Amino acid sequence: MSSTTDNTTTDDDATDARPRELLQAANVKKHFPLNEGLIDRLLGDDRVVRAVDGVDLTVHAGETVGIVGESGSGKSTLGRTLSRLYEPTDGSVVFDGQHIETHSGRELRPxxxxxxxxxQDPMSALNPRKTVGQSVARPLEVHDIASGDEKWKRVADLFEEVGLGPSQLDAYPHELSGGQRQRVGLxxxxxxxPDLVVFDEPVSALDVTLQAQILNLINRLQREFDLSYLLISHNLNVVRQVCDRIAVMYAGEIVERGATADIFENPQHPYTRSLLDAIPQIDGDGTRADRKGLxxxxxxxxxxxxxxxxxxxxxxFIDGSCPGQKPSLQDVEGDAGHEAACHWLDRxxxxxxxxxxxxxxxxxxIRSESADD
Amino acid sequence: MSLLDVENLRVTFPVDGGPDVRAVDGVDIAVEPGEIHGLVGESGSGKSVTARSVMRLLDGAVVEADRFDYRGEDLYAKSEAEMRTIRGDDIGMVFQDSMSALNPVMTVGEQIAEVVRHHGDVDESAGLLSELRRKYVTGTSETAPSWRRAVELLETVGIADPADVATTYPHQLSGGQRQRVMIAQALGGDPSLIIADEPTTALDVTVEAGILDELRRLCDEMDVSILLITHDLGVVAETCDSVTVMYSGSVMERASTEQLFQHPAHPYTKGLLRSVPEGGATDGELTTIPGSAPEPTERPDGCPFRDRCPAAFEACADPLPEHVVDAGHATRCHLYTERDDPGEVAWDADADIDAGVTAVTDDSGEPSPTEVTDG
Amino acid sequence: MGADYGGYGSDDTTRLFGVRLDRFDRLRETLTGDYKATFGLTTVILFVLAAIFAPELAPFDPMAQEYAIMQAPSLSSAHPFGTDSFGRDLLSRMMYGARISLGVSLVAVTIGAVVGIGLGLVAGYFGGVVDDALMRFVDVLWAFPWLLIAIMLVAVFGQGVWNVIAAIAFAYIDDFARLARGEVLSIREEEFVLAAKNIGLSDTRIMIEEVLPNAVAPLIVQFTVLVARAMLAESTLSFLGIGVKPTTPTWGALLGQGRSLIGQAWWISIIPGIAIVVTVLGINLFGDALRDAFDVRGEEGSP
Known part of the structure; x- marks a missing residue:
């Protein structure tokens, strides 16, 4: 499984040759019906929750893309839709050159x-009635990769790789600490x-000293196993630590994206700026940083x-164009691959x-006036 | 005189057929009037148990202390009836999960008005029958003093349209608004101390800032002291006047916020400060504290941190000392009492521990590799 | 097995409901360590044995009549439980009656459980329209008086054990379906279900392998409660005369028969009554022990 660099890509947001695109999403939407029941449907209740509402995103081989946003921004739904745990309502998802947005059942298995x-929560993500060894070994059986001793050897080797002991193979999830459980999840x-791993808030359930351990482990595993990551987090510090590129989500849409350094040093969208302003600072000079909320x-x-x-x-907020027209993502001058969706970028x-x-x-x-026009 | 003054607090949970669990093992806490005091620690450090012991809300636990004074009076000498008056009236409580801490079938105004009546500042009966009548039949009249006070309180905690919000149910509000409602409720009894247990942990950063500002403002303007329990050093840096750092049931360090962040003394505090991911170069390894906190039943003798401490040496097996670093700044580390020069802790030098190795060191309770730094 | 990682992790240990079978050590511990559980188990075993070996153990033919009718119970006489109004030995009739009473209730509840849990599992797991359709069906079952069904079955097919079983099983489908659905609704929100999907398991496999084992504890309790209720239901049917054939001894029939004679011969109704109460109690205690033993998280201390 080598990730040979494919120099023929023509990614429009890159100035130099980038590795091949592993995952490409175009105009992906995921809407959930508000009421799923038979009677509500018969009564014609077709309201939907627009969790993800038209997202384009590319993950290249070997890179880590971060998705940040507040709770309810649709970032987890996006992650689940892209990894096809959910079926997209609309749009296309291309994984390694293959359209997977309409795959189902058997087609999806490979x-x-x-x-x-x-x-996020390894306690909830592990079946409490299975030993963690069983949980980890199960995919090997499902995909006919290994069985019997070979299977257990692989699991034990992997346990060792992430710093767990063989005695923990037979433990139940509740018998492990939070950090250990997240290692089992890894x-x-x-x-x-796999080629692509999607992390949904991998450390937010952990204590701060364990967070650092797990983040280091995630970084090391990427180098060792040649992985591409999509990392979802509300914590900008975490994203900054591990991601090459970042996409900022608000209300189901991407409002800004670009290289990590560009987002942090040259944020363009007012929402991104608000998020950055809200990061708690530990500068230790004794003066309380005046942190701005939203x-x-x-x-x-x-x-x-x-x-x-x-x-x-x-x-x-400037004028009627803000509520009147939907801004589209436009290039930010001077930064390669940096885009933001705001009418007022050049102020x-x-x-x-x-x-x-x-x-x-x-x-x-202002809104109702602009709607009248 | 400190508002709350606890010395050598020990909280033990008896376990059927097993060794007793000592969740808190010799903790001193002092909260001064008009300050926000932070109680920081990881999960399992005993910070919540300490806070709950103040409310005497620990069922089945054995609580012992050399001193447990609130306004100079021993809380544990009070009767249960006196305690009921103190809870809510003198000491308010704000919880992490506002959705489960508020009653889902009562309007938020009703819930605050109830506390106000119970406190007895208003001329309204808070007897069982009149409360039942309000809850099941009429509701509190919007002209009643208790209701007006509830609306006032909602305004105090920064809720826009307080009169409208008072008539809503908890699920109709956002997380940030509910947290404000809980603060208003805690204020309903006109307390001198509010215990806030991870009040912003469930909130988005953008909302968190507003809530912390609110707490800060209440403390400055309304003469309320706050005991703020958190695992987040960022919250401490921003909000607290002084801090107690707890680890595995013991206090590691106590200082003003400024002292703690500028001159952390205890190796654990230093490690904690360094583990916070704080931007800077990407792809850099974060400094970590190897391993994880010991279970209360598996705590080593002496310093509970010594198995994870890169500077541990022989004396660490002795009982914890107390070393005054500066006025108002104390640490409980043998490096200061046993050595002339405590030296620098390895992870401060950022070299001696191979981060790659420590990142995967077990949390299984097996001894972690430790290194002794010579002074 | 030649693995070199300390013998941990192997497929050798057999499992039931996803629980390692060495958990049965825990079951054994629970059953021997807790006097309530021991009592429950002993009672259930004694009654089942008495039922199975009734032909060998019963001192008399349950149908054989004597001239001395309604003899009072006495340990010294040939009829320790006394005789009924036809002079038949009550002990023998109780033992034969246990075969019907226990057999009918266990089989009926098992059928109800399989169908009901199946419905509830599918409804809860898929939700939406499937849920609506299946649960409305269950509502219809629930709204249908089971006594009416019993009468209908008897009217069409005549009296017989299987009609009684069918009527009782029918009545309990909705209990299991509703309980299973409720459990599944909360379990399917757990991320391990999504995680199972992520490793490529099919919906059927997820339902059976991941969801069901986590719902099993309350279902066990429900099972034992309903076995007890089924015994009473069987008694009711026999009492009304639409149970198994009137001459067949069942506990319910005995109870009904003795009712009119309660003034003259209390034992004819009281002894079957006591047997029902003790069995019901025993099964409930046994069920509680079973549930505790199967709860992998039930070990001392919380995580």
């Missing part, structure tokens, strides 16, 4: 082997030798705001600083 998912994901609440996914979905909370720092955003009621007035 794909399942190559895309693995690591869950084992289960790696045992089929007013308001994430919008309803059933009935998202018009135009730019961030406009009701945006600290840089200077000084302009921003001088801007006083309108109040909620004023916004409402």
């Amino acid at each position: 794909i399942r082997r190559r895309i693995q998912y690591v869950f 084992c289960r994901a790696l045992v089929t030798e 007013d308001g609440e994430p919008p309803s996914a059933t009935n998202p705001p018009s135009g730019c979905r961030f406009h009701p909370r945006c600290p840089e 200077s720092e000084a302009e921003r600083a001088a801007h006083t955003p309108p109040s909620t009621t004023e916004r409402e007035v």
Whole structure:
């Protein structure tokens, strides 16, 4: 399983040759019906929760792409849709040159082997009635990779690789500590030798000293097993630590994406800036950093705001174009592969600083006026 | 005089057919009037047990202390009836999970008004019959003083449209709003101390900032002390005046926030500060503390941290010492009492422990590789 | 097996409901260590043995009549439990009656459990329209009075053991279906179900391998409760005269028969009554022990 660099790719957001695209998503949508029942359907209730609403994303071989956003931004749903735990409502998902968006059952099995998912809460993600050894060994049986002694040898080797002892093969999940359980989760994901691993908040359930251990382990395993990662997190520090590129999600859409350094040093979208401002700082100079929060609440996914979905909370709300038109992702000058979806990308720092955003009621007035036009 | 002054607190949970579990083993806590005191530690460090012992809410646990004074009076000498008055009236509580801590079938205004009436500042009966009438039949009248006070409190904690929000049910509010409602409820009894147990852990960072600001403002403006329990050093840095760092049932270090972040003394504190992923170069290895915290039943003698400490030496098996680093800054580490120069801890030098190895060191309770640094 | 990692992790240990069979050590411990469980198990075993070996053990033919009718129970006489209004030995009739009473209730509840759990599992796992359709069907079953079904079956097919079993099984499908569905609804939200999907297991395999074992504890309890209720139901049917053939001894029939004579001969109704109560109690205690023993998380201390 070697990841030979394919120099013939023509990725438009790259200036130099990049490795081949492992996963490409185009206009992926995932909508959940609000009411699934027979009677609601008969009554014509077809409201949907637009968890993911038109996302383009590419993961190249060997890289780590981060997805960040608040809870309810649709980042976990996106991860699950891309790894085909959910079926996309619309859009295309291409994995290693193969369209997988409409695959089902048997067709998906070879794909399942190559895309693995690591869950946030390892306690919930491991069957409490199976020993962790069984849980890790099961994929080997399902995919006819190994059985009997060979199977257990592989599992034991992998356990050793992530720092677990052979005696823990026969433990039940509740008998292990949180850090150990997450290591088991990593084992289960790696045992089929996948190409892409999707991490859903891999460390947020862990104590801070264990977080660092697991993040280091995740980094080391990527080098050793030649893996590509898609990492979902609300924690910008975690994403910054392990990701090559970052996509920022808000209300089911990507509002900004680019190389990690560009996002952190040159954030363009007001939402990204708000997220960065909200990171707690430990600078230790004794003065409390004045951390800015964000007013308001994430919008309803059933009935998202018009135009730019961030406009009701945006600290840089300008005029009727914000609620009136949906901004599309546009290149940020000077940064390769850096895009943001905002009508007002080219304003200077000084302009921003001088801007006083309108109040909620004023916004409402502007919105209805722009809708009338 | 400290508002809350606890010395040598020991909390033991008896276990049927097993060794007793000592969750808290000799903890000193002092909260001064008008300050936010942080109680930091990983899960299992005993920080929540310590906080609950203040409320006397530990069923089945044996609580012992050399001193357990609240406003100079021994809390554990009080009767259960007196304790009921203190809980809610004198000491308010804010929980992590606002969804389960609020009653789902009562409006939030009703829940706050109930606390206000119970506290007795308003001229309304809080007897069983009148409470039952309010809950099942009429609800609190919107002109009643207790309801007006509830709306006032909601406004105090930064809720826009407090009169409307008071008539909503908890599930209709967002996580941040519910957390504010809980703070308002804790304020309902006009307390002098609020115990906040991981109040922002379940919230998004963007919302967390607002809640922490609110706590800070209440403390500054309303003369309330807050005991803030958290695992997040970022929250401490931003909100607290002073901090107690706990590890596996013991206090490791106590300092003002400034002292702690600028001159951490205990190797554990130093390690904790270094494990926080804080940006900088990507693909760099994070410094880690090898292994994981011991189970209460498997704690080593002496310093509970010594199996994970890179600077551990023979004296660490002795009982924990107390060393005053500076005014208001104390640590419990043998490096300071046994050695003339404590030296630097290995992970501060960022070299001596191979991060690749430590990253995979067991958390199985087996002894981890430790190194002794000479002074 | 020649593995070199300390003997841990192998397929050798057999499993039941996904639980290692050495868990039966725990079952044994529970059953011998806890007097309630010991009592439950002993009772159940004694009654089952008495039923199985009734032809060998019973001192008299349950149909044989004597002239001395309604003899009071006395340990010194030939009829320790006394005789009934036809002078038949009550002990023998009780032993033969156990065959019907225990057999009918166990078989009926097992059938109800298999069908009901199947329905509930599928409904809860797939949710949505499938759930709606299946559960409305279960609602219909529930709304249908089981006594009416019993009467209908007897009217069409005549009296017989299988009609009684069918009527009782029918009545319990909805209990199992609802309980199983409720359990499955919460279990399917656990991420390990998604994780199983992620490793490529089919829906059927996930339901049977991952979901069902986690729902088994309350279902065991439900099973034992319903076995007890089925015994009473069988008694009711016999009492009403639509149970098994009137001459066949069952506990319920004995109870009903003795009712009119309670003034003259209390033992004819009281002794079967006591037998029912003790069995029901025994099965419930046994069920509790079974549930505890199967709970892998039930070990001392929380994680």
